[in-house]
Amino acid sequence: MKAKSFIDQVVVQVRSGRGGDGATSFRREALVMFGGPDGGDGGRGGDVVFKASEHINSLLSLYYDPKCYAQDGGPGQGQKMYGRRGRDLVIPVPLGTEVYDEDTGLLVADITSPGQSAIVAKGGAGGFGNVHFKSSVNQAPTEHTPGGEPEERRLRLELKTIADAGLLGFPNAGKSSLLSVLSSATPKIASYPFTTINPMVGTIVYPDYARIAMADVPGIIEGAARGVGLGLAFLKHLERSKVLVYVIDMAGTDSREPWTDYEVLKKEISDYSIELASRPALVVANKMDAEVSRENLARFVKETGVRPIAISCETREGLDAFKDELRKIVDPKTRFHHTHAEHGLDLKDMPDTTGDEIPAEAMKFATFLKLGKPKKKSHPSRGNIH
Numbered sequence: 001m002k003a004k005s006f007i008d009q010v011v012v013q014v015r016s017g018r019g020g021d022g023a024t025s026f027r028r029e030a031l032v033m034f035g036g037p038d039g040g041d042g043g044r045g046g047d048v049v050f051k052a053s054e055h056i057n058s059l060l061s062l063y064y065d066p067k068c069y070a071q072d073g074g075p076g077q078g079q080k081m082y083g084r085r086g087r088d089l090v091i092p093v094p095l096g097t098e099v100y101d102e103d104t105g106l107l108v109a110d111i112t113s114p115g116q117s118a119i120v121a122k123g124g125a126g127g128f129g130n131v132h133f134k135s136s137v138n139q140a141p142t143e144h145t146p147g148g149e150p151e152e153r154r155l156r157l158e159l160k161t162i163a164d165a166g167l168l169g170f171p172n173a174g175k176s177s178l179l180s181v182l183s184s185a186t187p188k189i190a191s192y193p194f195t196t197i198n199p200m201v202g203t204i205v206y207p208d209y210a211r212i213a214m215a216d217v218p219g220i221i222e223g224a225a226r227g228v229g230l231g232l233a234f235l236k237h238l239e240r241s242k243v244l245v246y247v248i249d250m251a252g253t254d255s256r257e258p259w260t261d262y263e264v265l266k267k268e269i270s271d272y273s274i275e276l277a278s279r280p281a282l283v284v285a286n287k288m289d290a291e292v293s294r295e296n297l298a299r300f301v302k303e304t305g306v307r308p309i310a311i312s313c314e315t316r317e318g319l320d321a322f323k324d325e326l327r328k329i330v331d332p333k334t335r336f337h338h339t340h341a342e343h344g345l346d347l348k349d350m351p352d353t354t355g356d357e358i359p360a361e362a363m364k365f366a367t368f369l370k371l372g373k374p375k376k377k378s379h380p381s382r383g384n385i386h
Helices: 060-064 175-182 231-238 258-272 292-304 319-330 360-365
Strands: 009-015 048-053 067-069 089-094 097-101 107-111 117-121 152-159 165-168 200-205 211-216 243-249 281-286
Touching: 009 060, 009 117, 048 097, 048 107, 067 089, 107 117, 117 152, 165 175, 165 231, 175 200, 175 211, 175 281, 175 319, 211 319, 231 258, 243 258, 243 319, 258 292, 281 292, 281 319
Parallel strands: 009 067, 048 089, 165 211, 165 243, 243 281
Antiparallel strands: 009 152, 048 117, 097 107, 097 152, 200 211
8 A cells, every 4th residue: 555645634633731630748757846738739731732844844744643642740749849740742734734623613723934833732730739728727738629631622734835826727737847947846747647746835046035935736627626636635725825827738738728728727716716816827828849839829819818928948938037027926025134235236346256266356245244343352361350
């Protein structure tokens, strides 16, 4: 049996730790005339916590281990000793994970930021020892309270890929090829349909280090919004995209008509979500290196009234124009620490740095470096004596 390699939905059973019971104890020591109660409190039970991790992209670990139980708190002891606190169970989940209560359907948490944590089951409080119940009229109390009960619930986790742009198109439209030439992602590429069976995310990096995350989902066919093919299972991975990129096979592979494919794709997205269909979109005419693509492009414009961006992953035609249009819509932030304009610099004046040695004049253009004068250090013989 082939093992699963990608899971984007799973139901888990979570239970926090039970609080430790308080203790009933009295001080008994030699030569101590008055003892009194000294029972300590129980420890608090551990929490169940989901924490976002950038190092995983699937709910696979929870699929194979769906029972998530935190540690119980320890009971209190004599001599006013508190019970140990139960260890929290911290479970890493991928970015874009939505947590729902399986019984009520309510959203418990939406984990979208790196390092974000969500307590989904809070540990029970520790019980009080009998030291809390002494008074002037009850000098030898035997009362204590039990630890708080754990919180137990069934949760449904759904993964929705976080990406600025989502690629959608029919099988063999060239979505994976486009992702591979624009980013360092390595999706599987082959000439048969449904080569992509799992969402794949790549990052487009611009010269100023601005970044755009782009997601490739399995091919969509007619009826995907009703569950036909793989579309329904993976259309949700486009829900967080700021812009949709319709990748149209302008070569008409498998005797397809590009203008018909475009209308079908629009209809499937509208049937799935009106809000998703209303988001900004780019139309890309792929495989323009084929001879028939020019004729099909002219008819596509005539039939749809849309002029797409003509590209070819084989010859790299039009890729820069596509990246520029995508950047205008997404508007990512530059990753420079400081812009050159703030320092009164123009990159056109930067000297040539392709030689064996970098000119000293070029170093002032490295605005991310702290090139100020170092702080003056005190004489080592002075030490800390003032």
